[in-house]
Amino acid sequence: MRRNHISNTLSTLGPTEVCGLDLSQPFDDDLLAEIKALWHSAGGLLIFRDQHLTAQQHIDFSRQFGTLFGSPEGVPLQDTVSRYLHPDHPEIYRVSNQISADGQPRGRARAGTYWHSDVSFRERPASASILYAKELPGIGGDTLFANTEAAYAGLSETMKTLLADVHAVHDFAVAAATQYAKPLVMGDDFDGSNQALHPVFRTHPDTGAKSIFVNPGFTSHLAGFHRSESDALLAFLYAHMTRPEYIFRQVWQDHDMVMWDNRLLMHYAIADYGQAPRYLERTTLLGERPV
Ligand code: SIN
Numbered sequence: 001m002r003r004n005h006i007s008n009t010l011s012t013l014g015p016t017e018v019c020g021l022d023l024s025q026p027f028d029d030d031l032l033a034e035i036k037a038l039w040h041s042a043g044g045l046l047i048f049r050d051q052h053l054t055a056q057q058h059i060d061f062s063r064q065f066g067t068l069f070g071s072p073e074g075v076p077l078q079d080t081v082s083r084y085l086h087p088d089h090p091e092i093y094r095v096s097n098q099i100s101a102d103g104q105p106r107g108r109a110r111a112g113t114y115w116h117s118d119v120s121f122r123e124r125p126a127s128a129s130i131l132y133a134k135e136l137p138g139i140g141g142d143t144l145f146a147n148t149e150a151a152y153a154g155l156s157e158t159m160k161t162l163l164a165d166v167h168a169v170h171d172f173a174v175a176a177a178t179q180y181a182k183p184l185v186m187g188d189d190f191d192g193s194n195q196a197l198h199p200v201f202r203t204h205p206d207t208g209a210k211s212i213f214v215n216p217g218f219t220s221h222l223a224g225f226h227r228s229e230s231d232a233l234l235a236f237l238y239a240h241m242t243r244p245e246y247i248f249r250q251v252w253q254d255h256d257m258v259m260w261d262n263r264l265l266m267h268y269a270i271a272d273y274g275q276a277p278r279y280l281e282r283t284t285l286l287g288e289r290p291v
Contacts, residue, residue, distance in 0.1 A: 068091040074091075132255075212241055
């Protein structure tokens with residue numbers, strides 16, 4: 001009964017929708033392997049339609065793919081977002097433009113309204129993120145995904161050679177300066193643990209495919225270049241990575257659960273819905289050190 005899901009590839013980049021599969025139940029080994037293979041062939045983007053999960057079931061589903069940020073065996077996300085975590089489930093990061101009855105934010109407003117790859121400022125950034133749509137505005141609130149493997153493939157051989165051994169500094173301070181009001185940056189977020197050096201081109205550990213691993217949200221500069229050179233090269237890469245040909249637009253439906261691979265996708269949450277309520281819950285998987 002659990003195998004009656006239908007896969008439908010939504011664009012040439014591979015994003016695939018899966019219908020008729022109940023994520024609240026644990027997968028057996030065969031089904032888990034099938035979903036992982038489908039995820040890789042889907043350009044790292046699976047859309048599971050019509051899901052009805054508790055927070056614990058969302059966590060249990062996610063744990064089948066690895067260790068979660070915020071779990072006892074994992075590491076926390078940066079302190080600055082701790083106020084947006086689910087009060088009973090620190091593995092769940094909440095995104096919302098709403099205020100709770102007690103006057104506290106129900107989640108982070110305008111979260112991810114910039115191109116980024118989740119937690120790329122850590123030595124071990126996020127592999128997957130799994131976002132569950134619980135309340136959506138009538139219009140707007142879509143999320144864009146940019147496929148950085150396709151973008152890598154679209155570079156000239158000369159550009160690939162120039163940047164082949166170059167590393168980039170990723171730093172939470174970049175987002176803190178542009179996306180967070182200063183008093184809201186909390187704790188020890190500038191103590192160095194939210195800063196990392198990663199190769200500009202990384203190789204996916206499961207597929208062997210190369211992608212471009214820099215993003216405007218968190219990348220500070222390219223190591224070994226003058227700042228003006230780094231700025232120019234990053235500006236070129238960002239313009240290239242966000243060409244329309246590499247973009248998929250997720251138009252959310254109620255109860256969608258979207259699982260994306262941060263190793264080959266950047267994303268951007270479009271904040272175009274004003275005060276219309278939008279509430280989503282995200283788990284985030286701890287990845288490996290990029291190589
Ligand atoms: C995020 O995880 O960056 C938020 C994405 C969204 O709200 O669509």
